[in-house]
Structures are given as C-alpha cells and as structure tokens.
Amino acid sequence: MSKLDIPKFKLHKYPCPICGGANYKKLYSIQGFDIVRCSTCSMSFVNPRISNNYLFDVYRHEYFHRNQDGYNDYESIANLRIKTFEKWYRDLAPYCINKGIALDIGCAAGYFLDVLQEHQWQVEGIELEHRMYDLLIQKGYTISNEPLEYFTAVHQYDLITMFDVIEHLPELQKDFAKISSLLSDQGILAISTPNIESLQYRVFRRRWFQFKPVEHLYYFSPSTLKRLAQDHGLRVEVMKKSGQYSNIPFIVDRLEHYGFYNLARLLSLIVKLFGLGNLNWYADTGSIFVILRKVE
Template sequence: MLEYIEECPVCKNTTTTHFITCKDHTVSHEAFNIVACTACGFKFTNPRPNATEIGKYYQSEAYISHSNTSKGIVAKIYHQVRKITLLDKVKLINSLYHTKGKLLDVGCGTGMFLNTAKEDGWQVNGIEPSDDARKLAEEITHTSIASEVLTAFTNQKFNIITMWHVLEHVHLLNETIDWLFNKIENDGKVIIAVPNYQSYDASVYQESWAAYDVPRHLYHFSKDTIKQLFAAHGFELVKHLPMKFDSFYVSMLSSKYQTGKTNYIGAFLNGLKSNGVGEKNDNNYSSIIYIFEKKKS
C-alpha cells in the first residue's frame, strides 16, 4: 500500500513539483516518483510504501548490507572496499571524541562497523529493524541489538551516534532526529552519511542513478536541505566529509541499471571524475558524511 506525503518533511510546505521517475532495479521493478518541494527544494519519494509494506522491498540477496552476500563482482568489490572504510569510520569516531566512549549505530545492518569499533575499545550498541540482519549482527558482535529506533534505549545517552546510509530509509524522519537529539550527550557527535543527488555521477546517470534506490530511499538530500533539517531540531553542522569510494560503487550499479550490463571502465572513469568535480565544488561528492552537534546556547 502506498502513502502520500502531504507536506515537505523539511519546511512543511504543501506544494511540490515532479522531479524524476526512477525504477526499483533491485526487487520489484516498479516505477516511483521523486518530487521536489517548491519552497526549499527538498526531494522525496512520493507516493511511497508505508512502514508495514516497505519490508518486502528489501527482500533480495542483492541488498548487500542486509545479507553479507559476496556473489558477483560488484559484491566482491563492495566487501574489499568495506574492509578499508570500516577502519576509516573508526578513525573518524576516534578523532571526534576524547575517549573510547559509548557508540550507537542506528541501522547497523549485519554489525560489521559495530564489531570493528568494539575491537577498538568502544562500548557498542546497535539498532536494526531487519530480523535477518539483526541476527547476524548479534552473532558477530555478541551484543543484543534493538529492533526499533523510537522505543530503544529509553534511559541511555551516547557519545557518538552513527547512521551510515540509514536516514534516507526512515519513515518517521523528524521524530527520528528529535530522538537523536535526546540520545546524544551534550558534547557528543551525530554522524550522518547519505547520498548526494547534486553529485556529478547523479547528473550522468539521472533516473538510473543507483543511489536514488527507490522506494527504499524515501528522501534525497543535498547539503543545504540536510543542514536546514537538522537545524530545525537543535543541531548545527560541524563539518562534512566525502565518501570517495561511493562514487565508484554507485557508478558500477548505475551503469548496469542504465544499459543492462556493468561498464566497469566507464563506471570507474565516471567515479573518478565525480570525485574530482566534488573536490572542486565544495565537497559535492556522490555520498557525504555530515557531523552534527547540539547548538551551543
């Protein structure tokens, strides 16, 4: 069942224009519309599957973060790159907090990042709605993983909260950001990684750009709109950082969606150019890490 979003999640404006129509290449092969708010420009999938129906759109072994599959060249590349990025993520959280404190990873998938952080000395907790992914995460981390965001960790606060490519999946967007504000310590940091539709690779592949990933991706962020969204909930942006590997991975998937066959050389070149353009254009990379903290009073 599809639900219509009547107002912009960022600015509450009630009028939109059509932005682009994309196909679900992973599971259903259905087409979904992405609209743009006429006031702030925020992009979101509308209409979209409701919270009780969205689960079936994740039922694919191709959804690597939930299955840990290594079938196929793209999946193998994903796993090799993940080994590097997991260590980079731990280096990042170590640079943002003065001790090995309490870490919460929201949408932790199969728990690979949590386990890497735990081995580095962090006290780790996770949240993962997918039953299969959560089971794998608990086996890997030997830690109990919560299943729902808004009801989890009622009396706890954390030094670092991460959402690696998760915020774009959350139905209750504003409620979730309020929850983040209540769960982060006053000196803590919230780390949000999301795709950036203003990147060069998005402009190349257009409706075939894999990071639109409809209908699983409910929202499509730019640097301006995510900053505005978090500011409305009491956060300020500390800095943003690139996720340079994403341009290559997304370009490989996008080339397959576009033509039916992965163009590895073309995808590599587009990923390389996307990073070059992003570097010259104020970090407008394929995916961006945003680091937020509570506004100083």
C-alpha cells in the first residue's frame, strides 16, 4: 500500500486535553478539520477529530513511506536523522542519573535505539507501523507494536523518549499517566514536539507545515506542555527550541510538498551548479525540546 485511503468517517468532539474545558475558539479549518484553541488554558487541538481506531490504522500502514500525511520515505534521510538523534542524545545525557534501560516510543527505523545502544544503554521500543516493526525485529530489538495504552512492561525505565510523538497520542492524559508510571524514580522523559508559539507558526499561520489534522491532534506551547508535565509529577529540567539536521535536497523536497515549486526549482539548480548535495546543517524547525524528570 503506497497511500492510505481515507474513508468517510464520523468525527468525534472532545474536551480540551489539558484542562478538560469545553469552550474553545476556532483558529482555522484545514483539510476539513477545525483547529481550535481552549478558552481556559490556551491549548490548541483538532476538534472534532477522527476516532482512535482509525488513527491506529493510519500509523500501522506505511506511515513513513507516504507522500501524504506521515513522512516521505523516512529511510532516505537516514544520515540526517542519525545526526539529529546524536545531538539530542548529547543534550539529554547529562541529565540521566542512571544509564540503565531506555524505552523509545515511536522508534520508526530505530536510529535513536542505535544511538542509545552505542552508549551502552539497554533499549526497548514501541512502533506501530508494520514495516518498521518488522525491520526492528530483524535488527534484534525488543519491540512492541501495541498502542501505548495497551503496552505492558516488566520493569521501569531510566529514560523514555518521544520524539515527534506526543502530538499523535489520542488519549493524552491516560498515556501521559502511563508514561509517568513507567519511569523509575528520578527517571528522564525527553520529548520533541511542534511549538505553536514558534516563529515558523507566526510567519506561516494556517500554512504552517505542522498542521496535519489527521494525525497531529495537539499543538503545544511551552506553557501547555509544562502544565501537562506538572499534572503528572514531572519537573521541567530543560525546555528549548528544537530542530533537525537538514540539507538542500531535503529542503527542496519539503518546498515541493508544500507548493513552493519555483523556490524548489531554484534551490535544485543551485545544488547542481555548486555541488552542494552533501552540505548539511542543524536548523531550527519550530519545535520544542524538553527534558522532564520524575519527582518523588
């Protein structure tokens, strides 16, 4: 399956995932979905949205190999993802009291598991997408392909990571409570997620590339993410801007995906003329990187 066909489905209304409020203001209508902002706590989210069961179908069926929604051939940018994960590990490592067992939620092709293993961590993961799950099993990793709410563990974890995952979790409060229970005392939770107060959002507004309402259910700000953490016994150790390693071919692909064809052609020409295909850099993508510690 190269593209997941989206059938007709019934939309469901939900209260604010942070404060439970029922009053909100509509920000945008995108792809037939409303992006709203809670009038009480300012959390932004999709409402109404599709059911949890259909969401799991989206994530299980070639999510990392589709041009629409998801990622476009995730493995083709493996070198960039690995460099990004190596940087993120350097950022979080000083906060880890124990180098024991780590759980990566939404581990995709396992690049961060590879990085952790290189640094002598015992690693496990959760990945729903069938092809990625099979790949991880072939690589010898201990992986679950069940949604987080059904995940069972025989021990706690010294480190849990969710990179570009939290915005997908359909049962946010339940899932966060589960994650907190899985952390050992003084354990670390590291998260990256799109920031709706970022410069990128302020510039592009409704054209912000993170608005993917089929799968991105929530759009956090630093304050709403901090409140969620505190509600579940987690203290903010670090909260800062986040990005990823990029190169010009990757930027060209993103520009084409979002309709900036003339600029994409210009950059492609520059790459060919000056041989810049291997040039890469760490760029702010308008996300938040946060390190949380479980407190007693």
